[in-house]
Amino acid sequence: MNPSLVTLLLFLSLKFLARAAMAAIPTGNVCLGTTNYTSNSQYEQNLNQLLQSLQANVPVSGGFNSTTLGTSPDQVFGLGLCRGDVKTTECTKCISNSTSEILRLCPGSKEAIAWYDTCIVRYSDSNFFGTVDGYRGGLLNTQNVSDVTSFREALGTLMRDLSSTAPYNPLMYASGQAVYADFFTFYGLVQCTRDLDAPQCEVCLENLIQKIPSCCSDKLGGQIISGSCFLRFEDSRFFTPSTTTAQPPSPPSSS
Numbered sequence: 532m533n534p535s536l537v538t539l540l541l542f543l544s545l546k547f548l549a550r551a552a553m554a555a556i557p558t559g560n561v562c563l564g565t566t567n568y569t570s571n572s573q574y575e576q577n578l579n580q581l582l583q584s585l586q587a588n589v590p591v592s593g594g595f596n597s598t599t600l601g602t603s604p605d606q607v608f609g610l611g612l613c614r615g616d617v618k619t620t621e622c623t624k625c626i627s628n629s630t631s632e633i634l635r636l637c638p639g640s641k642e643a644i645a646w647y648d649t650c651i652v653r654y655s656d657s658n659f660f661g662t663v664d665g666y667r668g669g670l671l672n673t674q675n676v677s678d679v680t681s682f683r684e685a686l687g688t689l690m691r692d693l694s695s696t697a698p699y700n701p702l703m704y705a706s707g708q709a710v711y712a713d714f715f716t717f718y719g720l721v722q723c724t725r726d727l728d729a730p731q732c733e734v735c736l737e738n739l740i741q742k743i744p745s746c747c748s749d750k751l752g753g754q755i756i757s758g759s760c761f762l763r764f765e766d767s768r769f770f771t772p773s774t775t776t777a778q779p780p781s782p783p784s785s786s
């Protein structure tokens with residue numbers, strides 16, 4: 532094989548691996564709370580029941596459910612949300628996985644958030660419903676964009692468009708695509724948890740958009756996350772397009 536072909540294949544497989552890894556692993560988790568619950572405590576029982584309830588109810592409630600169990604000081608509040616483009620079967624899988632994983636990832640935590648590719652699960656010993664959670668973290672795709680100025684502008688425009696649409700969508704979700712440097716298409720998605728009202732959703736997304744420059748504006752992909760909303764962009768389409776979103780014309784093909 533000629534050396535440049537080998538280099539190209541290596542590059543393509545690395546690119547593929549990076550993307551596969553990003554799609555498969557849990558996006559992240561945070562374990563919170565100043566004290567731990569102990570094993571066999573009332574709090575643990577309530578939490579287990581709550582997670583089971585979310586597992587059963589999120590997929591059948593259209594991809595979102597929030598609930599509370601028990602009484603103070605052992606009361607637990609929780610919610611589960613699937614991304615707006617995700618089908619019920621995938622939602623079921625993601626929520627079952629993350630309700631088990633959150634206990635493994637955050638043993639003893641009275642409060643935790645776990646994000647997966649297509650869903651989020653969150654619980655706490657205090658009532659967080661209807662409160663905007665702030666920035667919790669970012670994850671980036673390490674590939675650099677080829678035209679930073681054009682990309683920043685196009686990404687900012689797309690994210691602002693999506694975050695003004697999502698709050699007024701019943702699923703509090705929006706996805707779309709844009710072109711930078713007159714040629715390269717990229718894709719974006721925003722989502723809020725539906726315990727928020729529309730203005731809160733907008734505030735939540737705006738907070739995350741402000742983090743793009745410090746996280747990943749010059750990268751081909753990134754995710755920024757809070758306990759009540761998230762945004763993501765990639766150079767490949769990672770969501771199922773919604774039929775209501777107008778798609779701009781495809782860029783000219785180079786092949």
Ligand SMILES: *[C@@H]1O[C@H](CO)[C@@H](O)[C@H](O)[C@H]1NC(C)=O
Pocket residue numbers: 564565566567638639640
């Ligand atoms: C809670 O338990 C975890 C796991 O055992 C431990 O790493 C952590 O330090 C504990 N946190 C507190 C606040 O005690």
Ligand SMILES: *[C@@H]1O[C@H](CO)[C@@H](O)[C@H](O)[C@H]1NC(C)=O
Pocket residue numbers: 588592595596597598
């Ligand atoms: C959660 O699921 C329960 C049981 O199906 C339902 O009664 C409740 O309305 C749902 N809550 C939300 C916020 O969807």
Ligand SMILES: *[C@@H]1O[C@H](CO)[C@@H](O)[C@H](O)[C@H]1NC(C)=O
Pocket residue numbers: 555556557627628629631632
């Ligand atoms: C959840 O998904 C992760 C990543 O795909 C996997 O490693 C893990 O075994 C799954 N956990 C469960 C409980 O299915």
Ligand SMILES: *[C@@H]1O[C@H](CO)[C@@H](O)[C@H](O)[C@H]1NC(C)=O
Pocket residue numbers: 673674675
């Ligand atoms: C991306 O750009 C940064 C800064 O110019 C550079 O340090 C880094 O090596 C580049 N990364 C890749 C994967 O090309």
